[in-house]
Amino acid sequence: MNTVGLDRRQFLKGTGSVAAALVVQVALPLTPSNARAEAAVLYAPNAFIRIDMSGLVTFTMPMAEMGQGVHTAHAMLLAEELEVSLDTIKLEQSPPDDAKFANPMLQVQTTGMSTSVRAFWLPLRQAGAVARTMLVSAAATKWQVDPRTLKAQNGYVTDGWQQIPYGELVEAASQLPVPDAGKIALKDISQLKLIGKSIRRLEAPDKVNGKAQFGIDVLLPGLKFAAVAISPVRGGKVQSIAETAVRAVKGVRQIVNLGDVVAVVADHTGAARKGLEAAAIAWNDGVNGTFDSTSYLKQLEAESAGAGAVARSEGDWKGAMSAAKQRIDAIYQLPFLAHAAMEPMNCTVHVQKGGCDIWVGTQAPSTTQRAVAEVLGLPLEQVRVHNHLIGGGFGRRLDVDGSILAARIASKVNGPVKVIWSREEDIQHDLYRPYYYDRISAGLDDAGRPVAWTHRIAASSVVARFLPPLFKDGLDFDAVEGAAAPPYVFANMLVDYVRVEPQGVLTGFWRGVGPVHNVFVIESFLDELALASAQDPVAYREALLAHNPRALAVLKLAASSAGWTTPLPPGQGRGISLQASFGSYVAQVAEVSVGADGSVKVSRVVCAVDCGIAVNPDTIEAQVQGGTLFGLTAALHGAITFANGRVEQSNFDTYLPMRIDEVPVVETHIVQSREPPGGLGEAPTAAVAPAVTNAIFAASGKRVRTLPIDPTYLKRSN
Numbered sequence: 001m002n003t004v005g006l007d008r009r010q011f012l013k014g015t016g017s018v019a020a021a022l023v024v025q026v027a028l029p030l031t032p033s034n035a036r037a038e039a040a041v042l043y044a045p046n047a048f049i050r051i052d053m054s055g056l057v058t059f060t061m062p063m064a065e066m067g068q069g070v071h072t073a074h075a076m077l078l079a080e081e082l083e084v085s086l087d088t089i090k091l092e093q094s095p096p097d098d099a100k101f102a103n104p105m106l107q108v109q110t111t112g113m114s115t116s117v118r119a120f121w122l123p124l125r126q127a128g129a130v131a132r133t134m135l136v137s138a139a140a141t142k143w144q145v146d147p148r149t150l151k152a153q154n155g156y157v158t159d160g161w162q163q164i165p166y167g168e169l170v171e172a173a174s175q176l177p178v179p180d181a182g183k184i185a186l187k188d189i190s191q192l193k194l195i196g197k198s199i200r201r202l203e204a205p206d207k208v209n210g211k212a213q214f215g216i217d218v219l220l221p222g223l224k225f226a227a228v229a230i231s232p233v234r235g236g237k238v239q240s241i242a243e244t245a246v247r248a249v250k251g252v253r254q255i256v257n258l259g260d261v262v263a264v265v266a267d268h269t270g271a272a273r274k275g276l277e278a279a280a281i282a283w284n285d286g287v288n289g290t291f292d293s294t295s296y297l298k299q300l301e302a303e304s305a306g307a308g309a310v311a312r313s314e315g316d317w318k319g320a321m322s323a324a325k326q327r328i329d330a331i332y333q334l335p336f337l338a339h340a341a342m343e344p345m346n347c348t349v350h351v352q353k354g355g356c357d358i359w360v361g362t363q364a365p366s367t368t369q370r371a372v373a374e375v376l377g378l379p380l381e382q383v384r385v386h387n388h389l390i391g392g393g394f395g396r397r398l399d400v401d402g403s404i405l406a407a408r409i410a411s412k413v414n415g416p417v418k419v420i421w422s423r424e425e426d427i428q429h430d431l432y433r434p435y436y437y438d439r440i441s442a443g444l445d446d447a448g449r450p451v452a453w454t455h456r457i458a459a460s461s462v463v464a465r466f467l468p469p470l471f472k473d474g475l476d477f478d479a480v481e482g483a484a485a486p487p488y489v490f491a492n493m494l495v496d497y498v499r500v501e502p503q504g505v506l507t508g509f510w511r512g513v514g515p516v517h518n519v520f521v522i523e524s525f526l527d528e529l530a531l532a533s534a535q536d537p538v539a540y541r542e543a544l545l546a547h548n549p550r551a552l553a554v555l556k557l558a559a560s561s562a563g564w565t566t567p568l569p570p571g572q573g574r575g576i577s578l579q580a581s582f583g584s585y586v587a588q589v590a591e592v593s594v595g596a597d598g599s600v601k602v603s604r605v606v607c608a609v610d611c612g613i614a615v616n617p618d619t620i621e622a623q624v625q626g627g628t629l630f631g632l633t634a635a636l637h638g639a640i641t642f643a644n645g646r647v648e649q650s651n652f653d654t655y656l657p658m659r660i661d662e663v664p665v666v667e668t669h670i671v672q673s674r675e676p677p678g679g680l681g682e683a684p685t686a687a688v689a690p691a692v693t694n695a696i697f698a699a700s701g702k703r704v705r706t707l708p709i710d711p712t713y714l715k716r717s718n
Contacts, residue, residue, distance in 0.1 A: 055167035062101040064111040066390035069619035081128030083152040096365035109366040114582040114679025126181040138173035198618035215361035227272035233645035245278040288504025289645040300437035304458035308498035309474035311484040315492035320452035324443025336640035337433035343391025345421040349410035355382030361390035395509035428647040431508030434459040448533020453490035482515035487580035488544040512682040515581035523577040523690035554587040557608035562589035573698025577690040583678030584611040592695035598711030610671035627684030633658040635689040
């Protein structure tokens with residue numbers, strides 16, 4: 001590993017009087033997210049530690065906290081090797097800077113794809129170890145002893161008889177050369193004291209007492225508030241506004257007409273909303289006003305009949321399919337989905353002569369900075385992004401359309417303005433999870449084993465829009481993730497992808513994205529194959545996992561923990577699923593009852609998790625619970641549909657969240673592992689839907705191939 005050289009003056013800071021601080025910068029290793037992207041990647045991020053003379057450790061957090069507990073997990077990694085307690089660490093959110101804070105796996109300063117812990121597992125521990133080594137060396141010089149006779153513990157350096165606090169060593173340590181992090185030995189797993197323990201989330205107290213600042217909480221002197229109406233059809237334009245009626249509303253200060261958006265700026269949100277209601281905006285829908293879900297489904301069906309870009313081709317799948325004893329074919333469909341985070345889209349912007357300040361909760365601060373600089377025509381350094389806690393990201397806040405819109409509005413307003421989307425605007429102008437249409441087939445031998453496997457995925461491409469350089473030869477690597485490399489071995493297989501874009505609809509990353517769709521298709525289809533071969537679904541999978549001990553272990557753990565072989569009353573059933581994505585393995589067993597009216601009640605979900613080393617088991621359990629319920633909500637209720645170019649859902653009455661009486665018991669069983677950590681935020685979301693639909697089949701005999709689950713289809717005919 002290369003080290004970054006530092007000018008000694010960078011170590012010293014003054015605030016009126018001379019105060020020394022130890023600052024450690026550690027260059028992080030290149031870790032390409034996939035081999036295809038490696039050649040195009042440029043990468044030079046840094047992690048930062050500052051220790052002042054009081055012993056306070058300030059940790060500049062590279063990733064955004066959006067409820068997943070990453071601030072606590074990252075602080076634990078740092079504190080473990082630095083040998084300090086968590087209560088001596090002060091967290092500060094990093095400014096936008098890819099050179100210093102880029103995610104090592106994604107190559108940009110982005111929180112997403114369940115990478116935060118696995119990407120920073122090594123770099124943050126190394127950063128802590130470097131700082132600790134320098135402090136020990138400073139103490140050794142002070143005491144004139146061999147540094148190997150000293151050790152660091154709990155914010156002190158000691159020789160066993162005397163000790164000196166870190167704060168008293170920072171000035172001396174700051175004069176030392178920064179050692180090569182790659183040459184400093186990290187703790188063995190058996191020596192870990194903090195990692196592996198359940199730790200209370202560091203930001204939780206402030207969330208409880210109200211001190212925590214989310215993007216929507218920002219208040220500034222002279223702040224104005226804007227309510228927005230975006231064209232209900234993408235590409236539509238304003239035709240007319242009842243401006244006189246708007247200006248008659250007390251508190252309204254300004255109407256901003258951007259052509260595709262109308263913003264009413266007022267002294268407070270209530271006035272802005274009333275003014276917007278009075279605007280009676282008429283829209284010209286443009287060319288996209290004819291789009292509807294039915295026509296798009298027909299387009300998917302037609303275009304998926306042809307071959308796509310090949311993601312994987314193994315063996316003689318054509319010959320094996322022709323020679324198979326039995327062939328099974330199925331079509332699976334998953335709808336558009338909105339993110340519907342509890343904190344609606346919002347952004348506060350102040351455009352001034354000297355630049356622009358943005359207060360927002362974003363998963364992508366450096367992308368936000370670049371996009372706003374471009375739209376306002378400003379130098380990059382004149383756009384200052386102040387990132388905040390996020391009240392739900394799920395991939396929605398990877399996109400920066402909300403910040404761009406707020407900047408466009410703010411450029412027309414004298415002073416800071418907070419732009420808040422209504423729930424209706426949020427749901428009806430999302431960047432939706434793609435609609436997926438999958439054709440899948442398998443050929444079985446005499447024993448019911450799959451000897452041929454083909455899987456064609458038809459959908460829009462998020463990667464082509466969001467990461468154009470990585471969309472190569474017509475293939476969206478995310479759309480096929482979990483399908484091109486499933487946990488099972490199929491000797492003869494083909495996986496291909498057909499890009500089918502919906503007119504006037506943009507799609508985006510949604511918690512789990514490719515795997516959350518592919519795991520549903522594959523795990524549902526495997527149950528169909530098990531039925532066709534008259535085998536138990538768990539046993540059928542076990543026979544395909546001899547090469548994959550981690551996947552096999554979570555499958556067995558979930559089944560045994562759920563009492564898989566224990567009989568259930570009529571009308572109830574168990575279903576199982578397995579996912580191996582994001583560097584983690586998750587198996588889930590769902591217990592479901594199906595009523596005579598087709599109603600589905602999920603009473604219990606048992607989860608077995610191997611995410612490598614469990615940094616914070618408490619957060620892991622919370623992630624499993626939250627991810628499971630997020631995926632279950634989508635399976636039971638989630639669907640965005642279009643008519644006349646417009647989204648038909650508007651609020652939580654038509655885009656339903658799971659209600660409290662629907663929430664099942666979620667049990668989590670964590671495998672003790674010595675493997676490096678994997679990602680977990682999205683894994684349970686991917687696993688739950690097929691476990692539930694497989695359980696529905698066990699309970700009712702009806703196979704669910706289209707989500708969300710339709711009670712009318714499940715309703716008993718007698």
